[in-house]
Amino acid sequence: MSSVLVSTTINGDPIEFACPPEETLLDSLRDRVGLTGVKEGCGTGDCGSCSVTLDGRLMCSCLVLSAEVEGRQVGTVEGMVENGQLHPLQESFIDNAALQCGICTPGFLIAANALLERNPSPTEKEIRYALAGNLCRCTGYDKIVRAVQVASKEMRKKSKKTKKK
């Protein structure tokens, strides 16, 4: 079987790898690139554990072929950390106990970040709808929603401060 050579950008870094044409982005990220933050829950686009961004858009990496990401920008949970500092959403998930087993957490973080980028002050209802594609079997969601609310407040405060400066 012939493999495809994929040149892409992941979390800002240029990456090249070869894989079979039927391999999903999820499998390439985990097994070839070594980014194991992305998780496989269902493998059929229902649970959101494998959420990544592709050219800034939120999607399930289990429903993307690696061959499709040639020349594009992939974002994973590993890219949310800046200069060794956790993202405000990650801090908020810890502070608000928004995780237990942690399998769904990277997907929730990526999805919540995608939401806050397009809507910095979402209502609870908007948060619940935006995270409807992410399943969590531990928390019952309330703490996750609260963590996103707290993080959005923090991030708005920070962006105000930087604007003043």
Next chain:
Amino acid sequence: MRYEAPKTTKEAATFLKKEKGAAFILAGGTDLLVKMKLGLSEPDLVVDIKKIPAMNAISHSATGSKIGGAVSGAELGEHKGLCKTWPGVVEATNLIGSDQIQSRATMVGNLCNASPAADSVPAMIAAGAKAIVVGSTKRRTVPIEKIVTGPGQTSLADDEVIEAITLPKRGKKAGDAYLRFIPRTEMDIAVVSAGVNLTLERGVVKTARICLGAVAPTAILVPAAAKAIIGTKLDDEALEKLAAACSAACNPIDDKRGTIEYRVRVAGVLAKRAAKIAFQRAGGV
């Protein structure tokens, strides 16, 4: 499996024609990759259409709007012009799956997957939308209601690809709406659905198209329901006749998600509600 990403629709059709094994089109992959994962599809060739410029474009002309076959639900929902002229079509498409799915899923993929419960299909049929079908040797324009022939079955030839969907030009006194019933608030498949598109003249319904989903092997256009409201101001009597015509047109399955009786009754209820929204959007009082 081979992966090809051609630059033109004709090239895509030629790849399909030449392939002796199982060939599949890849747009958003929200159906194809699931079927591959579950072992329901084992492609020898996957043709990715997202590198074809015509597939990614939304354009407007004197005759209406054209939406490329690879335009995602999210892109459609961000298009202010289409949200204004065809809110029912956009809402129907945006009901499919989560935000993750919306980033990838397409109207044409929803159509060609040929599920009787596809959300965008009744809205497109009600709108009078057409598919631009490109084969390896010829192009043709086909009304959406002629594409799906049964669950998982379409009228497309092996070498044919849908390049775009066209929506007719819109007058001012016009409105469309789509409603579906699901037992939850999000992330579910329609138990029953209804798309309504109408135009008004001096406050009276002049033309109407009503299409039901998930109540028959394919989405069904119900001319008797349209007839029931044409020439009316959508008064209670007209709405009752509309509901009765819709219920009479149903030929649903009985399954865990809804019984036959339930689907037949709810089809009428949803059609009435969707008609009221479409009427209001058209400026009716």
